[in-house]
Amino acid sequence: MKKITILIFLLSIQFGFSQSTADFFAKADSFFKTHVTNGRVNYKNIKKDPALLNELLDMASGISVSKSKPKTYQAFYINAYNLAVIKGIVAKYPVKSPTSIRGFFDKTTYTLGGKKTTLNDLENKILRKNFPNEARFHFVLVCAGLGCPPIISSAYKPSSLESQLQRQAVKALNNPSFIKVKGKKVQLSQIFEWYKGDFTRNGSEIDYVNKFRKExxxxxxxxxxxxxxxxxxxxK
Structure with a gap:
């Protein structure tokens, strides 16, 4: 009888976990569809009614994800990063740039996955450190600046994450405003300068970019x- 009780308890925990992640992805998808258009965020409307954003971040604070399920882990933290960025902007909106908010990336903390983290630590210690071969993170983590690849109007989900990462990498690296080519001269986003090691693990920066380019x-x-x-x- 004792074993059965323990089994039921463990199953209820697992069911609750799967439900909470499923609910999080579904509600995040609704949020992004409502407030993101053509790579831009309607911070003004979110500030007027922040209920769903706050609910999502409350949910994210208590969700536990494991690196043993990498797609769920990655999708959760990509969405959590983008939501936390939006929360940070909304808190100070109207504002011209995330860099005009002191400590935006390295001081302000958010409780995500049960732990307090800054945006920098989420990107560098939770995602990049644990998945060092996944440079495509740089095309889906959106820092609220126009220099970033554009935010999408849907959530990243475990079942579609691979195709979403691939799609965003292809879109960014074929965008003439993001990769500026003139003859034998190419201007790359400073993302490639700041995170050069991520893009040169198996060749040069050009080798990496060409994996996704049509031309x-x-x-x-x-x-x-x-x-x-x-x-x-x-x-605006």
């Missing part, structure tokens, strides 16, 4: 980096 960049192209645009990605 390949010459391997001997001269690389430079254009200034990052920190202007806010808001719907």
């Amino acid at each position: 390949k960049i010459p391997s001997d192209a001269k690389i430079s980096y254009y200034p990052y645009n920190w202007s806010l990605n808001h719907i």
